[in-house]
Amino acid sequence: MISNLLFRMRALFRRSAMEEELDEELQAHLEHQVEKHIFQGLTPEEAQRRARFDFGDLEQVKDECRRSWGVQLADELAAGIRLGLRQILHSPVLSAVSVLALVLGLVANTMMFEGLTAVMHRLSPQQAPASPVLTARSSVPPPLRPHDVRSAVVARKVHNRRPHRTRSIHRSDESNRARLRPQACERVTTVTAGLFRAPGAGGIPATAWTVREAENGGTLLVLISETWRQTRLVASGEALEMISYRHNASLTIVEFVAGNPGNPQVEGWGPLNLNAQAAKSNSIEWGALAVMEQSGRCTSVTSSLSNL
Amino acid sequence: VANRNIDLPQGTLDLLILKTLALGPQHGWAVSDRIEQVSSEVLSIKQGSLYPALHRLERHGWINAKWGASKNNRRAKYYELTKTGRKRLEDEESAWRQLTAAVGQILETA
Numbered sequence: 001m002i003s004n005l006l007f008r009m010r011a012l013f014r015r016s017a018m019e020e021e022l023d024e025e026l027q028a029h030l031e032h033q034v035e036k037h038i039f040q041g042l043t044p045e046e047a048q049r050r051a052r053f054d055f056g057d058l059e060q061v062k063d064e065c066r067r068s069w070g071v072q073l074a075d076e077l078a079a080g081i082r083l084g085l086r087q088i089l090h091s092p093v094l095s096a097v098s099v100l101a102l103v104l105g106l107v108a109n110t111m112m113f114e115g116l117t118a119v120m121h122r123l124s125p126q127q128a129p130a131s132p133v134l135t136a137r138s139s140v141p142p143p144l145r146p147h148d149v150r151s152a153v154v155a156r157k158v159h160n161r162r163p164h165r166t167r168s169i170h171r172s173d174e175s176n177r178a179r180l181r182p183q184a185c186e187r188v189t190t191v192t193a194g195l196f197r198a199p200g201a202g203g204i205p206a207t208a209w210t211v212r213e214a215e216n217g218g219t220l221l222v223l224i225s226e227t228w229r230q231t232r233l234v235a236s237g238e239a240l241e242m243i244s245y246r247h248n249a250s251l252t253i254v255e256f257v258a259g260n261p262g263n264p265q266v267e268g269w270g271p272l273n274l275n276a277q278a279a280k281s282n283s284i285e286w287g288a289l290a291v292m293e294q295s296g297r298c299t300s301v302t303s304s305l306s307n308l
Numbered sequence: 309v310a311n312r313n314i315d316l317p318q319g320t321l322d323l324l325i326l327k328t329l330a331l332g333p334q335h336g337w338a339v340s341d342r343i344e345q346v347s348s349e350v351l352s353i354k355q356g357s358l359y360p361a362l363h364r365l366e367r368h369g370w371i372n373a374k375w376g377a378s379k380n381n382r383r384a385k386y387y388e389l390t391k392t393g394r395k396r397l398e399d400e401e402s403a404w405r406q407l408t409a410a411v412g413q414i415l416e417t418a
Contacts, residue, residue, distance in 0.1 A: 003369030021375075022359075025336060025385045028378070029355060032337035035380065061356045068360035070367055 004070070011069040022065055030055055316351060321361050323404055324351070326389065326397040329371060333388035335378060336362055362387055370396050 011018055030051050037047035055061070066075065088095040316324075328339050328346075339362070340353045365371045370393030378384040389397065 001369075004367050007367040007369075021385065024383065026355070026359065028335065028382055028384050029337045029340075029359075031382065032335075032341075032378070032384075036341070055355050057356075061359060064356050064360040065363050068364040068367065 008070050011071045012074055018069070022062060026055075026058060026061060316353075320404075321353065321357060322365060323397070323400045324353075325358075325361055325365060326370065326393060326400065329387055329389045330394070330397060333376075333386040335384035335386050337384075338378075339387070365393070368396075369393070 033051035033054060034044070034047045037050050038044060042050060066072070324343050325339055328334065328342050331342075334342070336355075336359055340355070340358050344352050362371070362373075366373050366387070370390060371387045372390050373385050373387050375383060376386045
């Protein structure tokens with residue numbers, strides 16, 4: 001391996017020395033052959049002619065040797081560059097026009113596709129289903145597993161490192177919604193690990209949610225979409241579970257439930273049905289989340305939902 | 309690679325060169341001459357194959373090259389087997405013997 005590398009380096013950077021050695025080596029071969037023929041009784045001229053004939057095309061042999069050095073690609077590249085430079089120098093005006101045309105073509109293509117992409121992004125929310133079919137969940141939810149409880153605590157702890165606190169939780173619903181619009185996204189901490197379990201969807205990463213620390217030390221979970229926003233304060237020590245509903249392949253709504261880890265069936269399940277009904281009537285669409293991309297920091301929110 | 313009557317199978321040239329160099333350092337012409345002599349002139353190696361093969365073996369580190377003086381006091385490039393080259397020769401020789409034994413067995417029994 002190392003010898004191979006060293007040999008190639010030598011062939012690349014000490015090419016003239018290797019070429020000289022090759023010449024000398026092949027010349028020595030010819031002379032040995034001539035001597036052999038002379039020893040066998042031929043005249044020097046005849047021996048020379050015979051040796052040349054036996055040897056064949058000297059340049060072809062050299063080419064074969066160069067190929068065996070393993071730097072053919074570099075050789076061809078260098079030759080191509082040399083040829084290109086020579087042609088550019090030969091007709092500079094034509095070359096300049098060609099390069100300019102190429103650059104213009106590239107720029108035009110890029111602009112066209114950028115425009116198309118932007119238009120597609122704008123149009124995509126309108127392609128969401130008009131009447132989503134919600135899959136009902138069983139009326140008695142399964143108890144939370146220890147992992148879910150632990151995950152929720154971890155989520156809160158992650159956010160506790162943030163210095164600022166949101167006071168919106170004590171305001172009216174309208175005030176809360178105003179604060180949670182996409183432009184407020186810069187103040188939102190996104191959770192980057194899968195912390196919650198979503199029984200309906202087989203697992204939704206917590207990046208689908210944004211998490212804020214509320215004033216009283218609880219965790220405020222926020223799901224933002226263009227047509228529907230849901231916020232909920234979860235007091236310290238409460239368990240969280242996510243419930244998801246799907247329409248075809250697209251996620252239409254994600255709901256969460258806060259409950260007591262000791263008895264999750266009793267507390268926190270009430271709002272589920274209400275919110276499911278609200279989601280039905282509002283025709284929740286996930287596509288509006290694309291708006292969030294513009295804020296930069298909430299890309300993970302969008303991507304995790306759209307990946308579902 | 310050319311010969312009088314028999315085509316040298318693909319990949320055999322490396323084995324022949326390594327085996328020839330196992331006897332001691334030799335320059336390219338001597339390797340070619342020795343193979344021709346030992347094979348009773350059945351095998352004749354063209355320079356277009358010999359030298360690329362020597363350089364390839366050198367690149368792989370199976371042989372080393374250094375300049376020296378030949379018998380007639382000419383400067384010549386001598387090739388000698390390296391440790392890894394010797395190991396390679398053993399492997400190739402073993403593979404070749406297995407192959408020829410298997411082919412021979414088929415020819416005799418089939």
